[in-house]
Amino acid sequence: MLPYQQTPSYSTITQQKAATFPSKLQAVIIPAVDTLKLEDYVTAIGSLVQPKNVLFSSRISNGRICIYLSSKEVVDTFLTDYGGIKIGDNVIRARRLVTPANRLLLSSVCSSIPHHILEKYLAEKGFHLLSPMSFLRAGIQDPHYSHHKRLSSLVPYILLSIIALVVSIVIVSDLHWEEHVSINRGFVIFFSGLVFFPSLYLALVNTILYTNSGRRIIKTYKLNYSDVYDISNKHVSAVQALFCCITGITAICYSCNRNVLRTSHYISEAYAWFGAAYFFYDIWSMYKVYSAKLSSDHMNGDVKEKKKMFLNVSKWIRYLKNNFVIVGHHIFIGCFGFLVITYLRGGLGDCFFGFVYLMEASTPFVSLRGVLSKIGMKNSPMYVINGLVMLAVFFICRIAMFPYVIYMYAESIKVDFMSAVYTLPRGCIISIMVLLLPQLYWFYLMVTGATKVLRRPVVNNNNTKNLKGK
Numbered sequence: 120m121l122p123y124q125q126t127p128s129y130s131t132i133t134q135q136k137a138a139t140f141p142s143k144l145q146a147v148i149i150p151a152v153d154t155l156k157l158e159d160y161v162t163a164i165g166s167l168v169q170p171k172n173v174l175f176s177s178r179i180s181n182g183r184i185c186i187y188l189s190s191k192e193v194v195d196t197f198l199t200d201y202g203g204i205k206i207g208d209n210v211i212r213a214r215r216l217v218t219p220a221n222r223l224l225l226s227s228v229c230s231s232i233p234h235h236i237l238e239k240y241l242a243e244k245g246f247h248l249l250s251p252m253s254f255l256r257a258g259i260q261d262p263h264y265s266h267h268k269r270l271s272s273l274v275p276y277i278l279l280s281i282i283a284l285v286v287s288i289v290i291v292s293d294l295h296w297e298e299h300v301s302i303n304r305g306f307v308i309f310f311s312g313l314v315f316f317p318s319l320y321l322a323l324v325n326t327i328l329y330t331n332s333g334r335r336i337i338k339t340y341k342l343n344y345s346d347v348y349d350i351s352n353k354h355v356s357a358v359q360a361l362f363c364c365i366t367g368i369t370a371i372c373y374s375c376n377r378n379v380l381r382t383s384h385y386i387s388e389a390y391a392w393f394g395a396a397y398f399f400y401d402i403w404s405m406y407k408v409y410s411a412k413l414s415s416d417h418m419n420g421d422v423k424e425k426k427k428m429f430l431n432v433s434k435w436i437r438y439l440k441n442n443f444v445i446v447g448h449h450i451f452i453g454c455f456g457f458l459v460i461t462y463l464r465g466g467l468g469d470c471f472f473g474f475v476y477l478m479e480a481s482t483p484f485v486s487l488r489g490v491l492s493k494i495g496m497k498n499s500p501m502y503v504i505n506g507l508v509m510l511a512v513f514f515i516c517r518i519a520m521f522p523y524v525i526y527m528y529a530e531s532i533k534v535d536f537m538s539a540v541y542t543l544p545r546g547c548i549i550s551i552m553v554l555l556l557p558q559l560y561w562f563y564l565m566v567t568g569a570t571k572v573l574r575r576p577v578v579n580n581n582n583t584k585n586l587k588g589k
Contacts, residue, residue: 141174141187143216143217144191144194144215144216144217145187145188145190145191145194146185146186146188146194146215146216146217147164147185147186147188147194147213147214147215148179148183148184148185148213148214148215148216149184149186149203149204149212149213150182150183150184150211150212151178151182151183151184152206152209152211155206155209157176157177157178157184159206160176160184160186160204160206161173161186163204163205163206164186164188164197164204164213167197167200167201167204168188168193168196168197171189172188172189172190172193173186173187173188173189174187174188175187185216194215197213198213198214198215201213202341202495203495205498210495210498212341212495214341223241223246225237234252234328234329237252238252273322273326273329273330276318276319276321276322276325277318277322279314279315279318280314280315280318280319280322282314283311283312283314283315283318284311284315286307286311287307287308287311287312287315287389287393290304290307290308290311291304291385291386291389294385295385296373296384296385297382297383297384297385298385299383299385299388300385300388300389304389304392305388305389305392306392308389308392309392309393309395310396311393311396312393312394312396312397312400313396313399313400315393315396316355316359316397316401316404317400317403317404319358320351320352320355320400320404323350323351323354323355324347324348324351327342327347327350328347340493340494340495342493342494343411344411345408345412346493348404348407348408348411349408349489349493350489350490350493351404352405352407352408353486353487353489353490354486355401355404356485356486357482357483357486357487359394359397359479359482360480360481360482360486361483362390362393362394363390363394363476363477363478363479363482364476364477364479366386366387366390366394366473366476367473367474367475367476367477367479368473368477369384369386369473370384370386370387370469370470370472370473370476371470371473371474374469374470375470378531379468379471379527379528379531380467380468380470380528380531381467382469382470383469384469387460387469387472387473387476388460390476391456391457391460392457394457395453395454395456395457396453397453398449398450398452398453399449399453402446402449402450405438405442405445406434406435406438409434409438409441409442410434410438413434413437459550460472470527471524471527471528474520474523474524475554477516477520478516478517478520478554478558479516480512480516481509481512481513481516481517484505484506484508484509484512484513485509487505488505488506488509491505503572503573506565506568506572507569509565510562510565510566510569513558513561513562513565514562517558517562518555518558518559518562521554521555522536525539525540525543526539528543
């Protein structure tokens with residue numbers, strides 16, 4: 120450098136310091152938005168990983184932005200902790216430039232073998248699958264053949280679920296409104312439920328995994344296996360809740376307008392048989408979600424080393440240990456709750472059990488909340504609105520319902536509220552407390568969470584940790 124030069128020149132620096140070229144493993148890809156500048160992407164990602172860690176940026180083909188960070192470790196941290204960036208109202212997911220995966224093609228495989236069997240076999244042989252297995256396109260361009268092969272694993276499950284539902288309806292169609300369901304009819308309804316709920320679940324899973332529309336959803340929201348299983352589980356829960364509400368409304372409309380204590384409608388007992396199957400199905404369904412989480416990859420394609428478990432028994436034991444409370448709850452409701460509605464109540468209080476069925480009215484909103492979280496919409500207005508509706512329905516159907524039902528009981532026996540409480544059998548009071556106390560606790564947690572969301576400062580909208588939808 121010459122004496123008169125105040126600062127080093129570019130040529131001087133390049134002569135003194137060897138150029139360092141970043142690896143492709145340091146790059147992330149972000150979809151471009153027409154209204155945004157390149158600078159917007161750089162500053163957004165820089166606010167998350169610090170400006171010094173953002174090295175290069177450029178627009179590349181197919182409407183994408185490529186940004187190189189200072190190291191692979193910074194890329195790992197960014198994708199793990201954030202998953203993307205938020206610029207104004209635009210929530211944009213990021214992925215690696217280079218995905219550490221190879222495409223695997225299987226030939227000479229009989230098309231009647233379900234994909235999940237092949238996937239399980241490959242997993243046992245040490246293959247770590249990054250995406251669901253699917254058929255290769257047959258190359259037929261005629262749009263009339265767009266359905267070719269894609270529904271082979273879907274139709275049987277849809278047919279099974281429809282047949283099971285029809286059988287459960289037909290088996291009680293000849294009953295009088297106030298007739299009780301026999302044990303023989305009950306077991307037919309129960310086994311119909313054991314067929315209906317798993318078939319509906321598998322139909323939803325296959326719809327998402329193996330149809331063009333479903334795979335677009337997977338690609339758009341970067342879903343993995345556990346996400347697909349969890350979303351399908353929540354849809355089935357919403358369907359079960361809808362059935363419960365139909366049952367509850369029917370029982371209330373029929374029984375509460377007559378003798379609130381002694382009038383019964385067969386639908387209460389019939390759905391107790393059918394709904395009991397749901398709780399046993401759900402134990403298996405939740406296991407599928409849990410098992411997938413043990414072996415599924417991160418949303419951004421990052422491969423994580425996990426201890427391989429060779430026996431499904433080991434997974435089941437681990438699942439039961441980690442989910443003891445919810446599994447115990449399902450077994451208790453599926454067994455004891457079923458017995459209460461069908462036999463232990465002695466045919467009394469059908470009107471009141473109609474309100475118990477209506478407790479499930481909040482479940483569809485809880486399920487929608489989980490789905491919105493999975494697809495990265497925690498910051499959306501829909502998520503907030505759904506949460507507020509969920510709170511209102513939860514309070515009305517799971518908390519306010521109890522004093523209202525006791526009030527109805529007091530009116531029916533012509534006494535005041537407190538006197539009615541004292542006349543209730545001890546077992547009834549204990550059952551009410553067992554049902555009510557968890558609802559109060561869950562409602563407190565929901566209100567606390569909603570308060571945090573509503574009080575969240577606008578400036579925090581740039582924090583995109585919720586993009587992963589944990």
